[in-house]
Amino acid sequence: MRKSYLSLACVFFFTGFMLFAAMQPGSAVDVEEPGGPAETLKEPVRVFPITGEVVGDSVNVRSGPGTNYSSLTKVNKGDSVVVLGEEFGWVKIEVPSATFSWISTDYVERGEGNQGTVTASRVNIRAGSGTDFDVLGQVNKGQRIEILDEVQGWYKIRPAAGAVAWIRSDYIYYKGKALAEPSPPDDTREIFAQAEKLYEAEMKKPIDQRDFSACLPLYQDVLKRSLSPSLRYLAARRLRLVSLNKQSQARRRKIAQTGNRLQETLRKIEERHKQKKAQIAARFPRVTYTATGRIEKLVSSFYPGTTHKLMRGETAIYLLTSRKVDLDKFSGSEVGVKGKVEEALLPGLLLIRVEKVKLQSTP
Numbered sequence: 001m002r003k004s005y006l007s008l009a010c011v012f013f014f015t016g017f018m019l020f021a022a023m024q025p026g027s028a029v030d031v032e033e034p035g036g037p038a039e040t041l042k043e044p045v046r047v048f049p050i051t052g053e054v055v056g057d058s059v060n061v062r063s064g065p066g067t068n069y070s071s072l073t074k075v076n077k078g079d080s081v082v083v084l085g086e087e088f089g090w091v092k093i094e095v096p097s098a099t100f101s102w103i104s105t106d107y108v109e110r111g112e113g114n115q116g117t118v119t120a121s122r123v124n125i126r127a128g129s130g131t132d133f134d135v136l137g138q139v140n141k142g143q144r145i146e147i148l149d150e151v152q153g154w155y156k157i158r159p160a161a162g163a164v165a166w167i168r169s170d171y172i173y174y175k176g177k178a179l180a181e182p183s184p185p186d187d188t189r190e191i192f193a194q195a196e197k198l199y200e201a202e203m204k205k206p207i208d209q210r211d212f213s214a215c216l217p218l219y220q221d222v223l224k225r226s227l228s229p230s231l232r233y234l235a236a237r238r239l240r241l242v243s244l245n246k247q248s249q250a251r252r253r254k255i256a257q258t259g260n261r262l263q264e265t266l267r268k269i270e271e272r273h274k275q276k277k278a279q280i281a282a283r284f285p286r287v288t289y290t291a292t293g294r295i296e297k298l299v300s301s302f303y304p305g306t307t308h309k310l311m312r313g314e315t316a317i318y319l320l321t322s323r324k325v326d327l328d329k330f331s332g333s334e335v336g337v338k339g340k341v342e343e344a345l346l347p348g349l350l351l352i353r354v355e356k357v358k359l360q361s362t363p
Contacts, residue, residue, distance in 0.1 A: 063127040063134035065090035095159040129154035137163035142236035188226035289336035322354035
């Protein structure tokens, strides 16, 4: 009987020891469930950006990660989106090209056509035309944008780089691998150097003859594509200088047009003045005389064929004779005479053969 109790005690002791050992860390005893070792399921780690496919119809694309944010547009089953990240059951995507966003006109310099350039850093892009709308992203100084419309101090623009939107993760299926960052060859340094040569050549010309149409698209290409911030800055600076040159040319053309109109006005005034003088001259012809002075009777045998003399003060300046005018009527009077001047028969004075005589007014 004593041996039976001892054997039973040994069995209980050994069983208890084995159970205790199995419960300790690092135990060499493994307990397997039927069907083999249990497998741990882990969510695959995703690297963004990645291509996603919409799996629902009329799915809202919102301005933020929640239904309280405004809807920008809708996408449908099968549409592809670029997913940039995940957050609390929502995925962040690039804003679809079919939608649009808004930016304040205070921070945009409008160029030709529908092009614009951002003039400040970290400028908000919003879901609507006002500061009470959600921010979709930010743009920086020098960045180009495409303007669609203008409403009360706000530009409606195409989605700019950096603008994001949100979709419920329930409606996105990840169909592709992580998208590799684009790494096209950066040839913008060569393009910038070419643009600089064209720019310097134009700057050597007179300002009215400068034409920047060849280098302008090159600078714009550098600003859009270059991977170098410093090169983009230099391109933006050149575009600004080109714009200032164009403004100066426009002002000079306007000044030249004003000058031409003024010259034309002065020419017309001068022409009218000449016409007026001609009219006055026609009405009051200017009389010119061969000589003027006082007629006196000549009594001398030294100058045969002469009858009178023309005196200036006490000096005889011409001898006079006439077959057309009775010079005796003007004797002692101040007159103007017209006639042919010739040598007298005897030297000393010239002879005027008088054709016309006119009394001079006395002061």
